[in-house]
Amino acid sequence: MLAAIILPGRPARAVEWSTLFTAQDVRDHLSTEQGRQEALAFCRKMGVTKVYIETFRGYQADEVTLKAARDFFRQAGLKVSGCVTTVGISKPSSGGHSWVCYTNRQTQERLEAIFRFTAALFDEIMIDDFFCTDCQCSECAAAKGSMSWDQYHEKQMLQISRERVLGPARAVNPHVKVIIKFPQWYDRFQERGYVPDQEAAIFDRIWVGTELRDPASDHWGNKQQYEGYFIYRWLTDVGGAKTGGGWFDPFGTTPTLYLDQPLTTILAGAPEVFLFHYGALTSPDYHAQADALAPRREQYEKLATFVSGWSGIPTYKPVSSDPGEEAYVLDEIGMLGIPESPTAHFPEGARAAILTTQALGDAELVPKLVRLLAAGGTVFISQPLAHRLNGDPRLPTPVPRDLDKDQYVKTTQEGEGKLVVFSDALPHLTHVDGQNRVEQLTPELRTALKDLRGKVADFTVTSLDAPPRVAVYPLGRRVAVVNYTELPVACRLTGIAGVAHKLTQLYSLDGAALAPDGQTLRLPPHAALVVE
Numbered sequence: 353m354l355a356a357i358i359l360p361g362r363p364a365r366a367v368e369w370s371t372l373f374t375a376q377d378v379r380d381h382l383s384t385e386q387g388r389q390e391a392l393a394f395c396r397k398m399g400v401t402k403v404y405i406e407t408f409r410g411y412q413a414d415e416v417t418l419k420a421a422r423d424f425f426r427q428a429g430l431k432v433s434g435c436v437t438t439v440g441i442s443k444p445s446s447g448g449h450s451w452v453c454y455t456n457r458q459t460q461e462r463l464e465a466i467f468r469f470t471a472a473l474f475d476e477i478m479i480d481d482f483f484c485t486d487c488q489c490s491e492c493a494a495a496k497g498s499m500s501w502d503q504y505h506e507k508q509m510l511q512i513s514r515e516r517v518l519g520p521a522r523a524v525n526p527h528v529k530v531i532i533k534f535p536q537w538y539d540r541f542q543e544r545g546y547v548p549d550q551e552a553a554i555f556d557r558i559w560v561g562t563e564l565r566d567p568a569s570d571h572w573g574n575k576q577q578y579e580g581y582f583i584y585r586w587l588t589d590v591g592g593a594k595t596g597g598g599w600f601d602p603f604g605t606t607p608t609l610y611l612d613q614p615l616t617t618i619l620a621g622a623p624e625v626f627l628f629h630y631g632a633l634t635s636p637d638y639h640a641q642a643d644a645l646a647p648r649r650e651q652y653e654k655l656a657t658f659v660s661g662w663s664g665i666p667t668y669k670p671v672s673s674d675p676g677e678e679a680y681v682l683d684e685i686g687m688l689g690i691p692e693s694p695t696a697h698f699p700e701g702a703r704a705a706i707l708t709t710q711a712l713g714d715a716e717l718v719p720k721l722v723r724l725l726a727a728g729g730t731v732f733i734s735q736p737l738a739h740r741l742n743g744d745p746r747l748p749t750p751v752p753r754d755l756d757k758d759q760y761v762k763t764t765q766e767g768e769g770k771l772v773v774f775s776d777a778l779p780h781l782t783h784v785d786g787q788n789r790v791e792q793l794t795p796e797l798r799t800a801l802k803d804l805r806g807k808v809a810d811f812t813v814t815s816l817d818a819p820p821r822v823a824v825y826p827l828g829r830r831v832a833v834v835n836y837t838e839l840p841v842a843c844r845l846t847g848i849a850g851v852a853h854k855l856t857q858l859y860s861l862d863g864a865a866l867a868p869d870g871q872t873l874r875l876p877p878h879a880a881l882v883v884e
């Protein structure tokens with residue numbers, strides 16, 4: 353008692369770890385006392401204090417087993433919620449993915465029955481990110497009438513959410529909270545019926561897919577690690593306090609790349625980190641990923657205590673915006689060491705903004721842009737968007753905004769403000785080959801990157817000398833830097849946080865260190881450093 357009073361209090365635990373037992377895991381691992389004890393041992397090893405027990409994933413788990421598992425984990429002191437994955441329900445989508453046709457009456461009725469069943473067992477239900485559709489079958493075609501497919505699917509998913517998920521679940525259990533988890537492929541939501549702002553309004557909570565993959569993998573779409581940060585911050589801007597946590601899995605990763613996920617998810621501010629899923633993380637294929645994470649979780653929990661006050665240049669992606677030829681370019685810009693503050697709302701009144709083709713999802717973009725420039729703002733604008741805006745008579749000056757051949761950055765004065773057009777060759781510097789190596793920078797590209805970062809440094813902290821794939825995360829007075837390359841990096845920070853000041857090291861992961869000069873950051877591959 354006395355010791356407890358005298359010792360300084362430990363920082364509040366800032367991260368909760370959770371995991372999922374899929375419906376198949378319930379069948380295969382939780383139907384016996386021994387299986388449940390093994391599962392509990394895994395939770396203890398991983399620091400998991402909350403479990404999600406899934407009732408349905410193309411297969412409906414047995415009610416007796418579900419109840420036994422739920423009560424077992426509760427008695428062991430863990431929080432217990434439910435989960436549903438909306439695959440394999442009656443009629444498949446014509447698109448060939450595992451999604452289903454929600455126009456179909458039998459699908460709707462089966463869906464409702466699944467949520468009634470689940471709400472009777474649990475007070476919280478997670479919906480995995482298959483709750484979307486691209487069905488264009490004859491039933492859907494007849495139902496959509498004159499709407500576009502995107503419009504139809506968005507309207508349909510909202511209606512199904514209200515009438516076949518939320519309504520029935522709440523009727524069965526007035527206390528139930530239903531969480532919609534969004535996939536990490538945020539630039540494609542509009543094609544498959546995800547409408548994050550309207551869904552965040554009707555669901556009780558939202559969840560964020562922060563899955564990262566081997567960037568070298570064509571199969572997984574050459575994902576950039578910054579994506580986990582971008583989508584988490586962007587959906588937090590949409591969902592606000594309803595944003596409950598991040599979610600990732602071991603697929604498409606090595607143990608080293610797997611660990612980029614807790615790191616990036618926690619830097620983005622997720623209070624709960626959801627480890628998908630027990631059956632995979634204990635399988636021969638992926639247990640190495642779980643074994644790599646287990647001994648390090650306290651280091652991530654410590655990192656979380658330094659994470660708050662996210663900032664950067666407002667980066668605008670309206671909800672339901674189409675990326676055109678720039679899908680996921682916002683992840684690449686972040687990987688250039690250019691800090692972004694992702695937002696679904698036009699940054700009125702900001703001193704600077706980053707705009708790409710996605711911004712055209714806002715029909716009022718040009719007048720808003722004109723206001724921002726008139727107020728003296730600086731707008732970093734991608735070459736494809738500049739090309740689309742070329743010659744728009746509402747912009748202050750009629751100069752061509754396209755870049756000349758071999759020109760990578762071009763600044764034009766627009767009334768009181770500035771437009772900084774940057775070539776798509778710069779975000780492409782983050783692309784990797786089969787060994788996760790970036791291409792050698794030509795002298796011209798090296799100069800252009802430094803030029804762009806120099807302009808960024810007027811508004812936020814960045815690095816002029818870091819190679820591509822080193823990300824900079826401003827956190828209030830602190831800055832986190834992560835080396836996502838496969839080589840050791842030494843770099844310096846510049847920008848508003850402290851050009852000439854000596855930095856202080858607050859936190860180091862994997863041997864990253866601030867040099868005795870108080871300015872040079874040394875980061876081994878996949879290491880992270882937080883300085884003040």
Ligand SMILES: [Zn+2]
Nearest residue numbers: 453487489492
């Ligand atoms: Zn259909």
